[in-house]
Amino acid sequence: MTPEAARDDASPLAMICGGGSLPRTIAESVERSGRRCILFPVRGWAELDSVAAFRHHWIDLGAFGRFQRLMQAEGCRDIVFIGTILRPSVSQLRLDWGTVKVLPKVWRAFRGGDDHLLSGVGRIFAAHGYRLVGAHEVAPDILVPEGALGRLVPSERNTADIGLGLELLQAMSPFDVGQAAVVANRHVLAVEAAEGTDRMLARIAELRHDGRIRTTPGTGVLVKAAKIGQDHRFDLPAIGPKTIDGVARAGLAGLAAVAGSAIMAEPQELVRRADAAGVFTFGVRPAGPR
Amino acid sequence: MTPEAARDDASPLAMICGGGSLPRTIAESVERSGRRCILFPVRGWAELDSVAAFRHHWIDLGAFGRFQRLMQAEGCRDIVFIGTILRPSVSQLRLDWGTVKVLPKVWRAFRGGDDHLLSGVGRIFAAHGYRLVGAHEVAPDILVPEGALGRLVPSERNTADIGLGLELLQAMSPFDVGQAAVVANRHVLAVEAAEGTDRMLARIAELRHDGRIRTTPGTGVLVKAAKIGQDHRFDLPAIGPKTIDGVARAGLAGLAAVAGSAIMAEPQELVRRADAAGVFTFGVRPAGPR
Numbered sequence: 001m002t003p004e005a006a007r008d009d010a011s012p013l014a015m016i017c018g019g020g021s022l023p024r025t026i027a028e029s030v031e032r033s034g035r036r037c038i039l040f041p042v043r044g045w046a047e048l049d050s051v052a053a054f055r056h057h058w059i060d061l062g063a064f065g066r067f068q069r070l071m072q073a074e075g076c077r078d079i080v081f082i083g084t085i086l087r088p089s090v091s092q093l094r095l096d097w098g099t100v101k102v103l104p105k106v107w108r109a110f111r112g113g114d115d116h117l118l119s120g121v122g123r124i125f126a127a128h129g130y131r132l133v134g135a136h137e138v139a140p141d142i143l144v145p146e147g148a149l150g151r152l153v154p155s156e157r158n159t160a161d162i163g164l165g166l167e168l169l170q171a172m173s174p175f176d177v178g179q180a181a182v183v184a185n186r187h188v189l190a191v192e193a194a195e196g197t198d199r200m201l202a203r204i205a206e207l208r209h210d211g212r213i214r215t216t217p218g219t220g221v222l223v224k225a226a227k228i229g230q231d232h233r234f235d236l237p238a239i240g241p242k243t244i245d246g247v248a249r250a251g252l253a254g255l256a257a258v259a260g261s262a263i264m265a266e267p268q269e270l271v272r273r274a275d276a277a278g279v280f281t282f283g284v285r286p287a288g289p290r
Numbered sequence: 291m292t293p294e295a296a297r298d299d300a301s302p303l304a305m306i307c308g309g310g311s312l313p314r315t316i317a318e319s320v321e322r323s324g325r326r327c328i329l330f331p332v333r334g335w336a337e338l339d340s341v342a343a344f345r346h347h348w349i350d351l352g353a354f355g356r357f358q359r360l361m362q363a364e365g366c367r368d369i370v371f372i373g374t375i376l377r378p379s380v381s382q383l384r385l386d387w388g389t390v391k392v393l394p395k396v397w398r399a400f401r402g403g404d405d406h407l408l409s410g411v412g413r414i415f416a417a418h419g420y421r422l423v424g425a426h427e428v429a430p431d432i433l434v435p436e437g438a439l440g441r442l443v444p445s446e447r448n449t450a451d452i453g454l455g456l457e458l459l460q461a462m463s464p465f466d467v468g469q470a471a472v473v474a475n476r477h478v479l480a481v482e483a484a485e486g487t488d489r490m491l492a493r494i495a496e497l498r499h500d501g502r503i504r505t506t507p508g509t510g511v512l513v514k515a516a517k518i519g520q521d522h523r524f525d526l527p528a529i530g531p532k533t534i535d536g537v538a539r540a541g542l543a544g545l546a547a548v549a550g551s552a553i554m555a556e557p558q559e560l561v562r563r564a565d566a567a568g569v570f571t572f573g574v575r576p577a578g579p580r
Contacts, residue, residue: 168465175458177478188467191481194503195493203485203493213484 012036013138014076014130016059017046022135022238022265023082024050029139038074040067068128078131080138081122135263136236142267144239144283146259150271152280154254158221160186162256162284165223173228179237182252184220189213197224201246208251217251218278224257240265244273244281254280261286302326303428304366304420306349307336312425312528312555313372314340319429328364330357358418368421370428371412425553426526432557434529434573436549440561442570444544448511450476452546452574455513463518469527472542474510479503487514491536498541507541508568514547530555534563534571544570551576 013030017023017039023046027037031054039056041048046058057070071077122132136143148154154162161183168181168188178192182204189207192200201222207213224237239257247255254274262283264270274281303320307313307329313336317327321344329346331338336348347360361367412422426433438444444452451473458471458478468482472494479497482490491512497503514527529547532555537545544564550573554560564571 164465168462168467171461171465172458172481175454175461175478177458177481182483187484188465189484191462191467191483193472193481194477194479194497196502199493199497203489207484207489212486 011075011077012038014071014079015039016079016081017041017051018082019045019047020265021050021240025142025265026082026135026139027054029141038076078133079125080133080135082135142263144257144259144262144264146283146285149281150274152254154280154282158253161221162223165221166225169223169225170228176227179227180222180224182220182222184215189220198242198246201250204250218253220252222247222252222255224262226258226261237262238265241269241273244270244277244279247279248277252279254282256282256284258286259283301365301367302328304361304369305329306369306371307331307341308372309335309337310555311340311530315432315555316372316425316429317344319431328366368423369415370423370425372425432553434547434549434552434554436573436575439571439573440564442544444570444572448543451511452513455511456515459513459515460518466517469517470512470514472510472512474505479510487533488536491540494540508543510542512537512542512545514552516548516551527552528555531559531563534560534567534569537569538567542569544572546572546574548576549573
């Protein structure tokens with residue numbers, strides 16, 4: 001760590017929080033490490049439950065001016081983005097003057113895929129002197145580790161399905177699509193795009209119920225991987241107890257994510273639930289340097 | 291056409307029929323051309339409505355022996371496969387002796403993706419002296435032509451989305467996944483796998499209703515393309531009036547399919563409905579020889 005980075009660690013960490021339980025998991029991990037967190041839950045996305053235990057200020061998307069004032073008042077310089085923020089419609093944004101000034105850049109960021117949106121927003125923050133950090137940097141204990149997380153391990157057939165899923169996600173990576181797919185017996189059953197992982201898993205359960213998927217229950221794997229070249233400070237693939245519930249309901253054998261580039265919400269609860277449901281959770285050793 | 295092929299045209303055409311209205315459209319087209327059709331609707335998949343107007347024999351998957359006897363009695367040699375036949379579970383097959391004899395081959399065909407399954411089944415039929423022909427060969431008028439099919443044409447932005455969708459489908463092609471995707475403003479909203487096109491479109495409508503897709507209604511395109519190297523005698527991508535309804539309900543601007551390698555059920559009704567709903571249907575000029 002550079003001396004400058006070490007100094008920055010003395011300032012409270014600003015967390016811009018979207019939906020899901022990840023903000024709480026990460027804030028807990030950061031505060032365990034001795035650093036204070038100031039949460040900025042985004043109205044319309046963040047959930048009160050996941051921020052209530054921490055100092056927080058609700059913000060609106062589009063209120064960059066207010067955000068800047070709050071950051072100054074709190075003495076924050078480092079920012080981490082956490083949780084789901086769905087691509088908003090432009091008409092939905094409530095713009096303040098601080099935002100209007102950066103609007104041309106925001107406009108460019110809004111065109112194109114998710115990576116484009118997020119990295120564009122990231123550049124705007126960086127241009128204003130903030131330092132963007134990744135959740136994996138401030139809370140390394142939430143990264144998926146290598147190997148089996150719970151009691152169960154993937155079978156040989158599961159391992160083949162994981163391999164095929166990773167290859168597919170890699171081939172789709174330039175298109176900035178999903179970060180997840182479901183593969184059973186070397187047959188791709190679902191590919192994630194705008195619906196997100198939970199709904200994709202619900203679809204598998206539904207297709208199975210309707211007889212459109214006829215593999216034996218306990219077959220198939222949910223595979224998650226970060227896009228190639230994705231800036232890990234934004235939108236790392238995440239798994240949590242809800243993912244396990246979805247995997248179990250979909251009748252899959254388990255889930256695999258690339259170790260070191262996927263994060264876990266509520267890791268203990270995740271493992272407990274996976275063991276109870278009889279599904280594996282596996283951290284795949286990442287491929288060589290890219 | 292070779293003299294042998296011309297002779298074969300004198301025999302009635304056997305159509306193995308799955309679900310949907312395509313069997314009727316194709317049988318009508320073939321009979322208009324002067325050739326008789328004998329339909330073999332597959333129990334559990336084919337719909338009575340789409341076969342009732344033609345001479346037909348219901349068959350069970352797995353009843354290859356009975357099928358061979360019927361083929362001989364009807365004097366058929368050419369077979370075309372039409373409509374949706376979902377990947378069945380092995381336990382669901384009711385096997386007769388004719389099937390049991392070819393079972394080792396069927397078993398191999400069952401492992402792997404859809405192409406594998408279909409081409410494997412195709413090889414079994416060919417080994418028994420049948421000639422497999424494609425729907426596009428016996429009913430060329432059902433192939434999607436180049437250019438706009440109805441009143442409306444894609445905008446420049448739609449054309450960019452179509453291009454991105456085709457590139458994505460090409461990149462995914464080796465994985466034997468879907469043949470369709472939805473792209474809006476260069477952002478991939480959905481990728482088809484086991485759920486099929488109709489359900490993928492229903493998902494877009496649902497995500498829009500739930501606020502998870504926030505593009506303006508009338509934006510985005512359904513893109514369909516045959517897999518690269520796919521044997522066109524099996525499983526060409528198909529569109530029909532139901533597809534148009536799905537596109538309209540999903541709030542998309544229109545649909546594009548590769549001209550010459552996608553087929554249309556009820557073409558007149560398809561165009562009428564597209565014009566009424568205000569969506570375009572466009573046949574994309576295929577890329578150069580592959």
